[in-house]
Amino acid sequence: MSLTAAQIAxxxxxxxxxxxxxxxxxxxxxxxxxxHNCFTxxxxxxxxxxxxxxxxxxxxxxxxxxLAGVPFAVKNLFDIAGTxxxxxxxxxxxxxxxxxxxxxxxxxxxxGAILVGALNMDEYAYGFVTLNHHYGxxxxxxxxxxxxxxxxxxxxxxxxxxxxxxxxGSDTNGSIRVPASLCGVYGFKPxxxxxxxxxxxxxxxxxxHIGPFARxxxxxxxxxxxxxxxxxxxxxxxxxxxxxxxxxGDMTGIRVAMATGRSKTIATEYFSxxxxxxVAQALEKVSSALQVxxxxxxxxxxxxxxxxxxxxxxxxxxxxxxxxxxxxQDFDPATRDRFVAGAMMPNSWYLQAQRFRxxxxxxxxxxFKTVDLIIAPTTPCPAPLIDQTTMELDGQTVPIRPHLGxxxxxxxxxxxxxxxxxxxxxDQLPVGIQLxxxxxxxxxxxxxxxxxxxxxxxxxxxxxxxx
Amino acid sequence: xxxxxxxxxxxxxxxxxxxxxxxxxxxxxxxPSDQLPGVVESFEQIHRIAQPVLDFPLPDxxxxxxxxxx
Numbered sequence: 001m002s003l004t005a006a007q008i009a010x011x012x013x014x015x016x017x018x019x020x021x022x023x024x025x026x027x028x029x030x031x032x033x034x035x036h037n038c039f040t041x042x043x044x045x046x047x048x049x050x051x052x053x054x055x056x057x058x059x060x061x062x063x064x065x066x067l068a069g070v071p072f073a074v075k076n077l078f079d080i081a082g083t084x085x086x087x088x089x090x091x092x093x094x095x096x097x098x099x100x101x102x103x104x105x106x107x108x109x110x111x112g113a114i115l116v117g118a119l120n121m122d123e124y125a126y127g128f129v130t131l132n133h134h135y136g137x138x139x140x141x142x143x144x145x146x147x148x149x150x151x152x153x154x155x156x157x158x159x160x161x162x163x164x165x166x167x168x169g170s171d172t173n174g175s176i177r178v179p180a181s182l183c184g185v186y187g188f189k190p191x192x193x194x195x196x197x198x199x200x201x202x203x204x205x206x207x208x209h210i211g212p213f214a215r216x217x218x219x220x221x222x223x224x225x226x227x228x229x230x231x232x233x234x235x236x237x238x239x240x241x242x243x244x245x246x247x248x249g250d251m252t253g254i255r256v257a258m259a260t261g262r263s264k265t266i267a268t269e270y271f272s273x274x275x276x277x278x279v280a281q282a283l284e285k286v287s288s289a290l291q292v293x294x295x296x297x298x299x300x301x302x303x304x305x306x307x308x309x310x311x312x313x314x315x316x317x318x319x320x321x322x323x324x325x326x327x328x329q330d331f332d333p334a335t336r337d338r339f340v341a342g343a344m345m346p347n348s349w350y351l352q353a354q355r356f357r358x359x360x361x362x363x364x365x366x367x368f369k370t371v372d373l374i375i376a377p378t379t380p381c382p383a384p385l386i387d388q389t390t391m392e393l394d395g396q397t398v399p400i401r402p403h404l405g406x407x408x409x410x411x412x413x414x415x416x417x418x419x420x421x422x423x424x425x426x427d428q429l430p431v432g433i434q435l436x437x438x439x440x441x442x443x444x445x446x447x448x449x450x451x452x453x454x455x456x457x458x459x460x461x462x463x464x465x466x467x
Numbered sequence: 468x469x470x471x472x473x474x475x476x477x478x479x480x481x482x483x484x485x486x487x488x489x490x491x492x493x494x495x496x497x498x499p500s501d502q503l504p505g506v507v508e509s510f511e512q513i514h515r516i517a518q519p520v521l522d523f524p525l526p527d528x529x530x531x532x533x534x535x536x537x
Contacts, residue, residue: 192536192537306519307520309516321494337502340496342509342513343494343496344486345517348521351531352525355525355531356525358529358531359529
């Protein structure tokens with residue numbers, strides 16, 4: 001399914017195609033391509049019923065939403081009424097089915113989108129790889145020998161594979177942006193608290209965000225628009241009024257800077273460390289297209305990343321302590337030891353990390369007095385091989401799993417809105433570049449993203465490597 | 468903020484191993500002996516990562532936000 005969500009909604013609303021035919025096609029494609037291993041739950045029957053209902057509404061002349069007939073899927077940590085929320089775990093299999101949809105799912109459905117299933121992820125969202133011990137690996141659609149990234153790997157890969165045009169994921173330290181980068185799609189993490197997380201299985205409360213994946217900026221904006229709004233079910237969700245996405249592409253007056261140095265001087269500062277040549281070229285392309293002439297330094301980003309790690313370890317472990325006490329052996333070994341160790345952290349470490357967080361936020365706020373948009377790479381490299389465990393970072397051999405979040409973690413740490421945009425260089429696997437704005441200024445990101453898309457610098461291609 | 472014991476093979480691994488074992492009891496965690504090294508290694512990692520954050524001087528007046536706002 002190479003059509004975007006906007007194109008599908010247009011065809012359905014103009015009755016060029018029925019929602020039922022669209023959903024049937026998506027379900028057939030998903031079933032025929034099980035080697036993608038994107039889906040952990042398929043909801044064929046309810047999806048077809050919803051599509052038929054929508055077609056009847058259209059036939060009766062009723063108004064339908066902006067995402068009418070668009071098949072979508074969600075990371076399997078979003079509650080779906082009548083379905084068990086697995087969160088990538090074995091333990092949750094014994095949970096009772098959710099009694100209501102998560103707010104995000106409900107809002108997309110209310111906009112006319114049709115939910116077709118739930119997607120693979122790292123267990124409890126603790127990872128950047130989607131190599132799930134219980135539900136298997138989700139390979140990269142552009143090269144199945146490589147990883148899709150995580151933890152929202154199923155969400156990114158299913159969009160890249162053309163199985164669905166729109167998915168939802170969650171991002172604590174980069175779990176939307178990392179797989180978006182490796183799979184060559186758009187992945188959007190709005191400002192912390194902008195979108196309701198009600199009914200989404202928590203990982204690290206003070207760091208968790210939700211957001212969409214798609215193959216066009218317009219689709220990201222369509223989803224963002226309908227997902228916004230206050231929600232009494234989520235105490236973190238802002239009561240600010242929703243904003244209308246600005247897709248004008250007008251960059252007039254927008255001051256753009258690159259985070260710490262150009263590619264010609266890589267390996268000198270944090271947001272250049274470990275950058276491969278492919279990533280450097282992609283960054284240069286975006287920099288050139290946006291006419292970037294200045295650089296900014298986000299001070300102490302390495303410490304920010306460390307503090308984010310501590311907060312994640314502590315909050316995530318606290319959430320799972322009872323399960324660690326009673327069902328330790330049912331955890332994925334890749335997450336088990338980290339959770340157990342996190343539970344043992346002295347609280348002074350956690351509180352120092354939270355105090356540092358406020359300091360870091362204040363420093364970055366100062367930077368946004370002089371610039372409106374910052375660009376930085378999303379991942380240090382294109383998709384690593386699935387069985388690859390280490391990578392080179394500035395001459396050092398480091399483990400891959402944590403370092404895929406090298407560039408993403410300091411930004412989610414203080415809740416900034418970020419869109420990872422896809423860059424395909426000739427004969428290279430895709431990589432992502434982050435567009436970063438001040439809190440609640442998602443529109444500056446949309447303007448830049450549209451400008452890049454119009455210039456042909458960014459593009460999300462449907463993969464053809466997995467049959 | 469006082470220095471943590473250095474996390475190297477000079478004996479501090481033993482310190483962390485002992486810490487992990489004792490705290491596991493406090494937390495009611497039964498860690499099989501074959502899985503203990505993995506937990507100790509993970510704790511060593513947290514220990515290493517924590518040090519630069521703990522070393523960073525912050526004013527006493529800087530409070531952790533009860534509810535974080537960006």
